[in-house]
Amino acid sequence: MLVPLHGIASRHDLPLPFSFLLVGAAAALAVSFAVLLLAWRRPRYRTLAGVPLAGLTRLVDSPATRVVLRVLVLALYAWVALALMLGRDLLTNPVFGFVYVWLWVGLVPVSLLLGPVWRVANPLRTVHRLLCALARVDPDVGLLVLPSRVGVWPAAVGLVGFAWLELVQPDRTTLAVLRVWALAWFVLAVLGAILFGSRWIGAADPFEAYGTGVAQLSPFRRLDGMVTLVNPLAGLTAWRPPPGAVGVVAALLGSTAFDSFANLSWWIQTVQSSSVVTVVWAGGGLVVMIVIVAVSFSLAAAWMGRFGDLPARAYPRRMAGSVVPIVVGYAVAHYFTLLVVEGQHTAVLLSDPLGRGWNALGTAHLTVDSGIFDHPTVVATVQAVAIVAGHVLGIVAAHEKAVTLLPERSALRGQWPMLVVMVGYTCAGLVLLFSP
Numbered sequence: 001m002l003v004p005l006h007g008i009a010s011r012h013d014l015p016l017p018f019s020f021l022l023v024g025a026a027a028a029l030a031v032s033f034a035v036l037l038l039a040w041r042r043p044r045y046r047t048l049a050g051v052p053l054a055g056l057t058r059l060v061d062s063p064a065t066r067v068v069l070r071v072l073v074l075a076l077y078a079w080v081a082l083a084l085m086l087g088r089d090l091l092t093n094p095v096f097g098f099v100y101v102w103l104w105v106g107l108v109p110v111s112l113l114l115g116p117v118w119r120v121a122n123p124l125r126t127v128h129r130l131l132c133a134l135a136r137v138d139p140d141v142g143l144l145v146l147p148s149r150v151g152v153w154p155a156a157v158g159l160v161g162f163a164w165l166e167l168v169q170p171d172r173t174t175l176a177v178l179r180v181w182a183l184a185w186f187v188l189a190v191l192g193a194i195l196f197g198s199r200w201i202g203a204a205d206p207f208e209a210y211g212t213g214v215a216q217l218s219p220f221r222r223l224d225g226m227v228t229l230v231n232p233l234a235g236l237t238a239w240r241p242p243p244g245a246v247g248v249v250a251a252l253l254g255s256t257a258f259d260s261f262a263n264l265s266w267w268i269q270t271v272q273s274s275s276v277v278t279v280v281w282a283g284g285g286l287v288v289m290i291v292i293v294a295v296s297f298s299l300a301a302a303w304m305g306r307f308g309d310l311p312a313r314a315y316p317r318r319m320a321g322s323v324v325p326i327v328v329g330y331a332v333a334h335y336f337t338l339l340v341v342e343g344q345h346t347a348v349l350l351s352d353p354l355g356r357g358w359n360a361l362g363t364a365h366l367t368v369d370s371g372i373f374d375h376p377t378v379v380a381t382v383q384a385v386a387i388v389a390g391h392v393l394g395i396v397a398a399h400e401k402a403v404t405l406l407p408e409r410s411a412l413r414g415q416w417p418m419l420v421v422m423v424g425y426t427c428a429g430l431v432l433l434f435s436p
Contacts, residue, residue: 022427022430022431025384025387025388025391025426025427025430026423026426026427028388028392029388029391029392029395029419029422029423029426030419030423032392032395032396033395033399033415033419037412040399040400040403041403041408041411041412042403042408043400043403043404044234044400045231045233045234045237045238045400046404048221048223048230048234048235048238049223049228049230049234050221050223050228050229050230050231050234051228051229051230052223052226052227052228053220053226053227053228053229054226056220056227057225057226057227060227066120069117069120069121070120070121070123070125070126073121073122073123073126074123074126074127077123079350079353080094080095080098080350080353081182082353082354083095083098083353083354084175084178084179084182085179086353086354087175087353087354087355088354088355089174089175089176090355091173092349092355093175093349093353093355094346094349094350094352094353095175095178095353096173096178097342097343097345097346097349098346098350099178099182100166100342101338101339101342101343101346102343102346103207104162104166104207105331105335105338105339105343106339106343107207107210107211107214108214108328108331108332108335109339110211111210111211111212111214111215111218112214112215112217112218112328113218114215114218114220115215115218115220115221116211116212116215116218117211117215118207118208118211118212118215119202119208119211119212122201122205122207122208124186124189124190124193124201124205124208125198125201127190128190128193128194128198128201129198131190131194138197139193139197139198140197140198140199141197142193142194142195142196142197142199142200143194143195143196144195144196145196146196146197146199146200146203148243149243150203150243150244151203151242151243151244151245152202152203152209152242152243152244152245152247152248153203153243153244153247154192154200154203154204154244155203155204155205155206155208155209155210155244155248156206156209156244156247156248156250156251157247158185158204158205158206158209159206159209159210159248159251159252159255160251160255160286160287160290161181161206162181162206163251163255163258163286163290164283164286165177165178165181166255166259167255167258167259167262167282167286168279168282168283168286169181169279170278170279185205188204189201189204189205192204209248210248210252213245213248213249213252213324213327214324214327214328216235216236216239216321216324217232217235217236217324217325217328217393218232218235219231219232219235221235233393233396233397233400236321236322236324236325236397237321237397237400237401237404239321240318241317241318241320241321242317243317245317245320245321246294246297246298246316246317246320247294248320249293249297249320249323249324249327250290250291250293250294250297250323251290252327252331253293253323253326253327253330253425254286254289254290254291254292254293254294255286255289255290256327256330256331256334257289257293257330257428257429257432258285258286258289258290259334260334260429260432260433261285261289261432262282262285264432267285293425296421296424297316297319297323297421298316299417300417300418300420300421301315301316301318301319301418302315302316303414303416303417303418304319304402304405304406304414304415306414307406307407307410307411307413307414308405308406308407308410308414310405315405318401318405319398319401319402319418321397321401322394322395322397322398322401322418323394324394324397325389325390325391325393325394325397326390326391326394326422326425327390328386328390329386329387329388329389329390329391329393329394329429330386330387330390330429332382332383332386332390333382333383333384333386333387333429333433334383334433336379336382336383336386337372337373337379340372341368341370341372341373344366344368344369345368347363347366348363348364348366348367348368350363351363351364352364383433384430387426387429387430387433388426391422391423391425391426391429394422395418395419395422398415398418398422399415402414402415402418
């Protein structure tokens with residue numbers, strides 16, 4: 001038996017004819033793009049401004065606040081590590097829900113609401129800081145210099161690795177497998193930080209890269225040293241993605257798409273009737289889906305090189321931010337029910353990490369409210385709206401970035417391939433989400 005990694009995701013949940021929804025979603029995107037072409041020919045967010053929040057800045061920058069946050073998060077990870085290393089190898093072990101639900105799925109709403117808070121709370125950074133304090137060395141300085149061109153490519157590889165663990169790895173809900181992956185994540189991150197300094201964690205930790213990307217849509221941003229309330233789209237288009245950002249968003253979007261694809265009855269029947277082992281099918285499908293996203297987006301963005309002053313290879317990275325709303329939309333649509341129900345279940349199980357009947361956190365006797373499954377229409381509506389809204393916001397972000405990067409006379413022509421790709425993502429997402 002596997003941990004349920006999917007929410008309600010079947011076509012019959014939707015209270016509309018599927019063909020109507022598909023055509024309507026594509027039309028909504030096309031109309032949105034047409035409106036932008038007619039009314040938005042010059043950049044609107046040349047400068048990023050907002051409302052400074054002095055009180056919130058003092059609270060966030062307070063050493064006490066940061067210490068408390070780091071200690072609480074590190075203590076939570078230590079508690080879960082106890083379950084990982086000494087707990088019972090059963091699905092009632094909270095480590096599975098913590099990793100696959102709280103960490104992987106919960107990172108999205110936390111980053112949307114609080115911004116790049118994970119860079120402060122990341123337990124890897126806390127452990128590295130403690131080791132450096134003991135050794136009396138600067139945590140920002142390592143033994144070697146990490147080249148800037150590395151960007152977040154190691155994190156992109158890490159995200160593919162986590163997707164493999166979640167979707168492909170045999171026995172992924174056994175402690176033996178999860179221990180190997182968790183130790184590899186921890187050791188590679190900490191040893192890399194010792195070699196290259198704390199910058200390595202930002203470059204290599206897949207969860208920090210994920211949270212940082214999603215946080216670009218947060219209404220909170222630091223400007224001139226102040227926490228500022230900004231237009232999320234303005235913040236997103238002002239973001240300068242690091243090298244490897246295309247790999248990060250492709251891994252996120254492609255793996256979520258494959259998660260839905262792997263539930264199609266056609267795919268399940270094909271894999272079960274084949275003589276090829278399941279892991280080959282699943283691994284190949286995951287890689288192919290990520291490659292499709294990376295190649296299609298890169299080619300669409302590179303088309304802009306025909307009209308702009310930069311080489312074609314420079315545009316995919318600069319346009320990578322426009323995929324962030326799509327990633328968020330897919331995550332909400334795909335994992336909405338998982339977070340609501342299994343998130344509660346994990347909170348209950350966390351009181352007893354070793355399976356000995358404890359109630360250490362006072363949550364063991366709580367009940368899980370699964371009433372959301374009684375409202376399939378609401379769930380289906382949330383899923384559909386999340387995907388369509390994510391893609392509409394992606395088009396707005398892409399348009400703003402395009403009119404910033406391209407001359408006004410050619411900005412429109414340079415965006416057509418991007419429109420085609422994003423409409424394709426929308427249609428594919430809805431087909432995968434609502435097909436039986």
